[in-house]
Amino acid sequence: MTDRPAFIEKQYLGREFIPITIRLVLAMFCFAAYFFTDERERNGDLLVVVGFAIIIISIIMGFLLHFRTRIENKSILVDGLWTTRLVKIDLNSIVKAEKGEYSRYLFNNPVYNLHTKGTIRFYTAGKDAIHLTDRDGLIYIIGSQQANEFLRAIKEEMKK
Numbered sequence: 001m002t003d004r005p006a007f008i009e010k011q012y013l014g015r016e017f018i019p020i021t022i023r024l025v026l027a028m029f030c031f032a033a034y035f036f037t038d039e040r041e042r043n044g045d046l047l048v049v050v051g052f053a054i055i056i057i058s059i060i061m062g063f064l065l066h067f068r069t070r071i072e073n074k075s076i077l078v079d080g081l082w083t084t085r086l087v088k089i090d091l092n093s094i095v096k097a098e099k100g101e102y103s104r105y106l107f108n109n110p111v112y113n114l115h116t117k118g119t120i121r122f123y124t125a126g127k128d129a130i131h132l133t134d135r136d137g138l139i140y141i142i143g144s145q146q147a148n149e150f151l152r153a154i155k156e157e158m159k160k
Contacts, residue, residue, distance in 0.1 A: 005072040007153035009146055011124035013110060014061025027054040066124040067112055069142060071153045074160060076132075078122055078142065080112045087113055087122075093134045097154050102129035102143045130154065 014020065030051030037044035067080035076089040102108060102123055114121040123129070123143035130150050132140040144150045 005070040006157050007069070007071040007150055009069045009144060009150065011066050011068075011143070011145065012062060013064045013066045013124065014058060016125035018107065020058060023054055023058045027051045027058075030054065066110055067122060069122075069144070069150070071150075071157050074157055076142070076154070078113075084112055087120075089132065089134075089140055091154065091158050093136075094132050094154075094158065095135055096131075096133040097151060097158070098131050099147050099151050100129060100131050101127055102141065 028051075030047045034044050034047040034051070037047070065081065067078055067084070070077045071091075074091045076091065078087040078089070079085075108123060110124045111121050118137065119139040119141055121141045121143075123141070126143055126145040126147075128145070128147035129141050129143045130147060132142070132154075134140070142150075
């Protein structure tokens with residue numbers, strides 16, 4: 001039993017390229033619409049406020065931790081935002097661990113502990129994921145931006 005985890009990864013909500021781009025395009029649209037409004041009416045001023053609000057929210061979301069993944073003591077610990085519960089996956093019950101794609105889709109919503117059709121998903125950003133299968137046939141899909149290192153740490157911890 002060691003005090004230091006074998007692997008730690010933090011994933012933040014606002015750091016994915018596509019959602020940042022969408023928010024910045026919306027903010028630019030608000031500023032452009034403000035610029036082209038006639039006589040700078042009071043409703044036109046609202047566009048500037050909304051544009052700055054979108055930018056400020058984007059900055060705040062860049063520092064908002066969605067979940068943290070740790071590997072320690074032959075288990076994977078996934079804990080998320082404020083009211084989410086700690087999820088502990090025992091590596092003794094895992095029969096297969098492999099790297100794969102999270103999803104074939106271009107746009108994926110961030111999820112934490114989503115149970116659907118025999119799978120449990122954890123995802124924030126990126127395209128890679130680790131697929132874990134336990135003895136009961138339940139599949140855990142954990143999205144990771146450091147999938148190779150995550151898989152290596154899982155396999156090393158399973159050997160212990």
